[in-house]
Amino acid sequence: MTSLATTQRSLADHAVRHPLWPPLTAGCPVTSTDEVAYPLEVDYAYDRVPADLFSARDLTAPRGLERWAPLLPPLAAPGLGEGGTPLVRLSDGVYVKDESRNPTWSHKDRLNRVAVSAAVASGARGIVASSSGNHGASAAAYAARAGLPCVLFVSPYAPPAVASFLRAYGAAVLTVPLEAVRPLMRRTVTELGYQAVSSMTETAHTGHPFGPEGYKTIAYEIFAELGRMPAAVYLPTGYGELLFGVTKGFTELVKLGHAGSVPRMYACEPAAAGALAEAMRTGRHAAQVPVGPTDAYAIDCAVGSYRGVVALEASDGAALTVTDAQMAAARDELASQGLWFELSSAAGLAGLRAHGPADAEGPVVCVATSSGFKDIATASPDTAYGPMPGDWDTVLAAVEKAGGLPG
Amino acid sequence: MTSLATTQRSLADHAVRHPLWPPLTAGCPVTSTDEVAYPLEVDYAYDRVPADLFSARDLTAPRGLERWAPLLPPLAAPGLGEGGTPLVRLSDGVYVKDESRNPTWSHKDRLNRVAVSAAVASGARGIVASSSGNHGASAAAYAARAGLPCVLFVSPYAPPAVASFLRAYGAAVLTVPLEAVRPLMRRTVTELGYQAVSSMTETAHTGHPFGPEGYKTIAYEIFAELGRMPAAVYLPTGYGELLFGVTKGFTELVKLGHAGSVPRMYACEPAAAGALAEAMRTGRHAAQVPVGPTDAYAIDCAVGSYRGVVALEASDGAALTVTDAQMAAARDELASQGLWFELSSAAGLAGLRAHGPADAEGPVVCVATSSGFKDIATASPDTAYGPMPGDWDTVLAAVEKAGGLPG
Helix, strand or coil, X not given: CCCCEEEEEECCXXXXXXXXXXXXXXXXXXXCCCCCCCCEEEEECHHHCCCCCCCCCECCCCCHHHHHHHHCCCCCCCCCCCCCCCEEECCCCCEEEEHHHXXXXXXXXXXXXXXXXXXXXXXXXXXXXXXXXXXXXXXXXXXXXXXXXXXXXXXXXXXXXXXXXHHCCCCEEECCCHHHHHHHHHHHHHHHCEEECCCCCCCXXXXXXXXXXXXXXXXXXXXXXXXXXXXXXXXECCCCHHHHHHHHHHHHHHHCCCCCCCCEEEEEEECCCCHHHHHHHHCCCCCECCCCCCCCCCCCCCECCHHHHHHHHHCCCEEEEECHHHHHHHHHHHHCCCCCECHHHHHHHHHHHHHCCCCCCCCEEEEECEEHHHCCCCCCHHHCCCCCCCCHHHHHHHHHHCCCCCC | CCCCEEEEEECCCCCCEEECCCCCCCCCCCCCCCCCCCCEEEEECHHHCCCCCCCCCECCCCCHHHHHHHHCCCCCCCCCCCCCCCEEECCCCCEEEXXXXXXXXXXXXXXXXXXXXXXXXXXXXXXXXXXXXXXXXXXXXXXXXXXXXXXXXECCCCCHHHHHHHHCCCCEEECCCHHHHHHHXXXXXXXXXXXXXXXXXXXXXXXXXXHHHHHHHHHHHHHHHHCCCCXXXXXXXXXXXXXXXXXXHXXXXXXXXXXXXXXXXXXXEECCCCHHHHHHHHXXXXXXXXXXXXXXXXXXXXXXXXXXXXXXXXXXXXXXXXXXXXXXXXXXXXXXXXXXXXXXXXXXXXXXXXXXXXXXXXXXXXXXXXXXXXCCCCCCHHHCCCCCCCCHHHHHHHHHHCCCCCC
């Protein structure tokens, strides 16, 4: 089944439509103002969606993103088996959507399959992105898979394992000063013919108009696996692309008649930043905030996006902020149940534990975005250890410290 | 559907049978000799396997290991969504079974779901393992998930990201000298009531008798996804548990009448070790070899197992060895197609590229075991980078070096 995508439309005014091609990667040229750049989204011929798209089908049907091809832009770039991640049930019944089970071990693969597909379909000569880690490596992987060169603008201070990750797929990796990044991205687009798969706008985040469509598949998978809508979903939130995409997926399920209402969506931002919380508090469409110290480097964004506001309004949701200590507690709780995530990835569970209702009427899902290998503490020198003596007392002391002596 | 497991039997003599419980974790007490310790395997009531187990079923059926419960020992420990990994097709048509898509990002999760289940079902007080990385972290994750304490004996010289990984799940991590490991493991078993999920024998590897059963599911998944048997399978090989398990899975498919013959199985060991190649060359049931320098630390084993010999004989396969340079070339080839694996994980593709027939009559599958985050070079200080100047010439130079300038 091929894509039913029809047009791009402005989030600021749904009446403002643009053709599907080329992807408008710098926000809506009609509705954006000096104050707020407005993202575009993709619209579809919803009346032509197959009625059985969300019902059970046999195991020989396409898996991952291909399963949802009618409700995605054309998947012109080859995939790596992204999507189809498990819902793992914690001991108290909360579900964790484990997005570390994607091809580059984060949710970003869903976005990049779609955004790199857009680049391939529109004849781009390469891919350019700026990223603190997961997004850049994922973009590089999908570019490599599609046979396109890739330029990444990254922080020179990435955690050591993440630095290796960003360079793994053969991209040109650049650690220029932050203020030079967007001008150089734009030049890479205009002079080299590359397509940007992260935001080129300064005053508010817009990003690739097709990218968040990939995140809709998280909502589809949750609905298909639970057999119903969850009551609430908690997500780590930086620029709000994940939040927007997942919310849009649930909204489409309602629009298509498969469920009665959208789950409450909770955006979980680091307390050290919180651009969406600030926008909601002040009634603006997007906000800029100072960023304080935090180890949640994947989501400590200084600018927000109108996408986040749209998602929270559509779902009667809320913007929550969580401290590093709350995220660390959530990360440790997940590890104690066999799931190792990076600090930012635990923001969803942290939001639930710090602010969540104990009495949600239905399943509660926390989206966990990326593996512990990307944590800022991973592979730092103080996590190394030296040799220990080989006697039984050493074993007993270590076992006792870990709480493993029989009672 | 519940498990159809019936007994444990010796690989050395199938007539030598033991009850299914308790798991005999130190090899067969009847058939083992001073020269070779023989592993046990699990037997099943094959005449009671449902006829439709391997045919397509709807998407609401159990996923991952649960799908194959009749042909596994009882899955008494809770899972983390292991298994169900994708087959990714390289540009030349070779398939890569991407085992980095498991809960702790390696194939070991299939083994540990089964082995920790055996520990839970037999009333163990904890889990003990020795490991260079993936196996230990996976054992710790499944122990945590099951609420059991875990003791890991690991190298003090693990790569820095792997050191963080081994400690992530709350296990007691011990870096005692190598010669002290097995005596201390045995004492942990006898004095603390823990169950060993890695080998306790010195003269040949035996390991947990239930563990390799988990690897059978790789064969089942490949068969179900391709809709036929592959012609050949290339696997990274250390102690041969993966090789044995996958081969057993294919053998069962033939036994159950779903296919005519078992694929040729190719064991790919580092040239710096190669215990299985040595056993095959000398006609022995297991060999010990000196281990030379290699970065393939996940599979540089000094002792082999009779499991490997059994698997190669059952499949008319062969033991291949690959150099670090051949593994590095295979790792780079995979990364250039969007797949980042650790060096050891690329041994399968390296074996195919170095020794494989170009004319296999049917699909060829390489099993790739674990993510690039575990590579010995990952997060090493020489992979770090500093700031760069923010001018266009810096971008152009980097793009040119990466081969990304439009021609």
